Amino acid sequence: MSPPEKLIGIIGKTNVGKSTLFAALTLASVPIANHPFTTIKPNIGIGYVKKKCVHVELGTRCNPRTGYCIKGYRFIPVKIIDVAGLIPGASKGRGLGNKFMDDLRQADVLIHVVDAAGSTSPEGNPVAPGTYDPVEEAILIQKEVDEWFVSVINRVWERFIKKLYTTKNPLDLLAQTLSGLSIKKNHVVEAIRKCGLEDKKFNAWSSEDIRKFAIQLRHVAKPIIIAANKIDLSPAEHNIDRLIDVFGKEKVVPVSALAELALKKAALSNLIEYIPGEPSFKISDYTKLTASQKRGLKYIENKVLAKWGTTGVQELLNRAVFNILNLIVVYPVEDHHRYTDHHGNVLPDAYLVPKGTTARELAYMIHTDLGRTFLYAINARTGERLGENYELQDNDIVKIVAVAAH
Ligand SMILES: Nc1nc2c(ncn2[C@@H]2O[C@H](COP(=O)(O)OP(=O)(O)OP(=O)(O)O)[C@@H](O)[C@H]2O)c(=O)[nH]1
Ligand SMILES: [Mg+2]
Numbered sequence: 289m290s291p292p293e294k295l296i297g298i299i300g301k302t303n304v305g306k307s308t309l310f311a312a313l314t315l316a317s318v319p320i321a322n323h324p325f326t327t328i329k330p331n332i333g334i335g336y337v338k339k340k341c342v343h344v345e346l347g348t349r350c351n352p353r354t355g356y357c358i359k360g361y362r363f364i365p366v367k368i369i370d371v372a373g374l375i376p377g378a379s380k381g382r383g384l385g386n387k388f389m390d391d392l393r394q395a396d397v398l399i400h401v402v403d404a405a406g407s408t409s410p411e412g413n414p415v416a417p418g419t420y421d422p423v424e425e426a427i428l429i430q431k432e433v434d435e436w437f438v439s440v441i442n443r444v445w446e447r448f449i450k451k452l453y454t455t456k457n458p459l460d461l462l463a464q465t466l467s468g469l470s471i472k473k474n475h476v477v478e479a480i481r482k483c484g485l486e487d488k489k490f491n492a493w494s495s496e497d498i499r500k501f502a503i504q505l506r507h508v509a510k511p512i513i514i515a516a517n518k519i520d521l522s523p524a525e526h527n528i529d530r531l532i533d534v535f536g537k538e539k540v541v542p543v544s545a546l547a548e549l550a551l552k553k554a555a556l557s558n559l560i561e562y563i564p565g566e567p568s569f570k571i572s573d574y575t576k577l578t579a580s581q582k583r584g585l586k587y588i589e590n591k592v593l594a595k596w597g598t599t600g601v602q603e604l605l606n607r608a609v610f611n612i613l614n615l616i617v618v619y620p621v622e623d624h625h626r627y628t629d630h631h632g633n634v635l636p637d638a639y640l641v642p643k644g645t646t647a648r649e650l651a652y653m654i655h656t657d658l659g660r661t662f663l664y665a666i667n668a669r670t671g672e673r674l675g676e677n678y679e680l681q682d683n684d685i686v687k688i689v690a691v692a693a694h
Contacts, residue, residue, distance in 0.1 A: 291639045291653040294615070295367045295470075296335070296608055297395035297510075301429050302373025302383065302412035304403040305517040307331065309545035310370035312601050315552055324373065324412030325384060330391045331370040336363035337609045338565050338602050339617055342683050343635055346627060350635040358563055364617065364638045366609060369395065376410050376428040379435030383411070389436040394470045397608050398433070398512045402426045404528055404542070405521035418523035423530050426514060433512070434503045440469060441502035449491055458490055471509045479504040513608050514540045519600065520547060520591040541607060543600035547592040550584055551599065560585070565602030567593055615640040616682035620654055624668035624687040641680065648676035651688045661691040 298306045302324040311318050314333030319326050336355055341362035343350040355363045371391050375383035392398065406420040410428070448465045455461045463473040480486055482504045485497055493501070514535055516528045519542045531540045551569055555562040559577060562569035571577065571585070592599055609615050618639050622629045629636045641650065652659030665674040668685035680686070 291641050291650075293367050294397075294609065294613065294640060295369060295395045296605070297392040297398045298368065298370040298401060299389070299392065299398050299429070299433060299512075300373060300401035300515075301403065301408065301410070301425055302326075302375055303408050303414070304373070304401045304412070304425075305545045306370050306373065306401045308549055309399070309401055309515060309517065309543070309601065310368060312545045312548035312552060312599075313368055313605060315556065318370070322414050324375075327370060327372050328384070328388075330372075330388075333368050333370075334365045335368045335605055336365055336564075337606050337640070338363055339606075339610075339638070341635070341638075342619060342685060348627065348634055351633040352638065353629075353633065353636040355638065361563065361565075362617075362638050363564070364640055366605070366640065373412060374429055374432045375412060376432065378432045379439065386432055386436040386439070389433070390440070392510075393440070393468055395510060396470060397612050398510050399515050399604065399608060400426065400429065400433075400512045401515045401517050401545070402429075402531065403518055404516035404524040404531065405518040406523055406527060407518065407521060417518075417521040422516070422527045423534055426531060426535065430512060433510075434506050437506035437510070438499050438502040441466070441498060441505065445498055452490060462490070466505075469509065471505065475505060475509040478508045482508070511612050512539070513604065513612050515545070515600075515604050516540055516542045517545050519544045519596050520587070538607075538611065541600050541604040542596055543604055544588075544592045544596075545599075545601060547588045548599035548601035550588060554581070554585070565598055565606075567598050609640065614643045616643050616645075616680065617641075618645075618650060618680050618683070619668075619685040620650065621668055621685055621687050624666045624671070624685070627668055627685060635685070643682075645680050646676060647674050647678040647680065647686065647688070650680060650686065651690065654688065658688055658690050663689045663691060665689065 298310055300306050307318050307320045307327050310331055313335035316333040318331045339362050341357050341360055344360040350357050355365045372384050372388045378386040402422045404422045405417040406422050407417040409415050444465050463476050479501055483500045516531055518524055528542050551562045554560045560569045560571050619635050620637055621627050627635050647665035648662045651662045666687045667674055
């Protein structure tokens with residue numbers, strides 16, 4: 289059992305490094321090439337957020353059932369999807385259009401990969417770094433994402449209006465109509481408020497109102513974080529400052545997907561020791577490296593790690609999950625003295641749950657029966673009893689006590 293899985297979508301202009309980032313996050317083997325529209329069908333895989341594991345503070349060692357733990361860092365799985373690339377005018381059918389974005393309907397947050405070095409044309413053809421403006425690219429592509437959302441909302445709107453007479457709770461009906469987009473009632477309420485449409489009856493909304501609402505809803509329900517890619521190329525630095533000016537520091541993470549992928553692959557072949565997100569790597573045996581591997585590692589060291597601290601890829605995923613989605617980590621256990629499940633596995637699960645999740649809601653995530661028969665929870669650190677409305681805190685370790693099954 290586990291909490292509802294979070295889905296992270298990778299979007300962006302064609303040929304900016306989306307699949308490279310996807311491969312760097314998941315180590316899945318996917319086609320990567322320096323020309324537009326390499327990816328047609330979506331790629332789905334598992335990436336991992338990184339968090340200090342509570343086993344360190346408890347002076348024990350954990351046995352993760354999913355994900356893994358190295359050197360005191362717990363790597364917790366999240367689902368990632370990489371789709372085809374957009375180009376400006378996609379909503380008007382240019383390139384592959386934007387219909388394929390429907391593959392992202394279930395996404396909770398979008399990572400928007402931008403070529404921060406400006407080394408791809410608006411159509412995704414390779415050009416010399418510094419030729420194009422990434423800020424302009426980012427704005428145009430996000431417009432296309434908004435247009436995709438507008439078209440999806442327009443598609444279902446008429447059906448929603450026709451059904452209005454059947455309900456006393458139009459907000460619930462709207463949320464339900466949009467549930468295929470992973471939209472909840474609170475998203476709908478917030479978007480309506482942001483548009484100032486609270487007092488207007490739904491069937492009086494103009495097409496401009498619907499459009500405004502769709503765009504706000506995109507911001508609320510599919511927030512975007514920018515992966516400013518190709519930091520190894522020199523025009524990136526200046527452009528990243530400009531991206532930050534427009535989108536805000538929180539929303540822009542400098543990355544080199546290529547460097548992270550190379551380091552992870554080298555670590556997998558035991559050529560280096562590298563923990564994702566760390567500022568350095570260690571060469572296992574220098575004599576085993578080919579000349580080009582040595583050159584590649586030197587390049588990463590000089591152009592990425594020395595200059596930027598890390599490749600940025602782990603920071604990007606962590607920020608998407610912990611800062612944008614506002615998730616926290618909780619560790620459910622069955623034995624609150626030993627922090628184990630009934631097999632004796634220590635801290636077997638690390639759940640990513642929304643901030644504000646209650647003890648009883650956690651019980652439901654573990655098992656419906658446990659939620660139904662919930663009595664109280666126990667804070668394993670202190671032995672303290674927690675009521676059903678207790679709001680879980682980051683890194684809580686909890687046991688759920690329920691009515692014993694007959
Ligand atoms: N210099 C540099 N090149 C990169 C980086 N990340 C990706 N690339 C290159 O960018 C090109 C495109 O990479 P892909 O991952 O196929 O791009 P994509 O966005 O998935 O492209 P489509 O699927 O065709 O839309 C490849 O030549 C990559 O090697 C990076 O961090 N630095
Ligand atoms: Mg691709």
